[in-house]
Amino acid sequence: xxxxxxxxxxxxxxxxxxxxxxxxxxxxxxxxxxxxxxxxxxxxxxxxxxxxxxxxxxxxxxxxxxxxxxxxxxxxxxxxxxxxxxxxxxxxxxxxxxxxxxxxxxxxxxxxxxxxxxxxxxxxxxxx
Numbered sequence: 001x002x003x004x005x006x007x008x009x010x011x012x013x014x015x016x017x018x019x020x021x022x023x024x025x026x027x028x029x030x031x032x033x034x035x036x037x038x039x040x041x042x043x044x045x046x047x048x049x050x051x052x053x054x055x056x057x058x059x060x061x062x063x064x065x066x067x068x069x070x071x072x073x074x075x076x077x078x079x080x081x082x083x084x085x086x087x088x089x090x091x092x093x094x095x096x097x098x099x100x101x102x103x104x105x106x107x108x109x110x111x112x113x114x115x116x117x118x119x120x121x122x123x124x125x126x127x128x
Contacts (some may be wrong), residue, residue, distance in 0.1 A: 002072060003034065005034050005072070005073050006041040006042070006044040007029070007045060008028060008045040008046070008049050009063070010031065010057070011077075015098070015099065018030075018053060018094055019096075019098075019102075026094075042060055043075035047099055049078065052089055052092050054083050055084040061077075063077050
């Protein structure tokens with residue numbers, strides 16, 4: 001059985017990327033999660049952004065899908081959004097990270113996110 005998840009890249013004016021972390025962990029990841037029954041990947045990415053960070057994504061573009069064994073992760077970019085990130089779910093804390101904090105030595109992105117995050121620079125979406 002294939003499991004599907006969707007994540008979303010939300011960037012601010014300064015080029016930072018919105019991440020989420022659990023209060024009891026130093027690891028962080030992109031907002032996202034598993035698809036609900038009957039839900040499209042884009043819908044899941046937008047829903048998870050709102051649930052985890054309070055950000056309302058208005059439009060999103062498909063970036064790529066990454067298969068890792070029996071797990072497929074669909075990645076989207078938030079083209080337009082509004083709001084201020086805040087803790088929406090207990091223990092899940094949103095935070096802006098500069099790209100160097102994500103790709104630099106000692107990055108705290110967990111292994112399951114690295115396969116997705118490693119694809120981002122190849123898209124020429126960021127000014128670095």
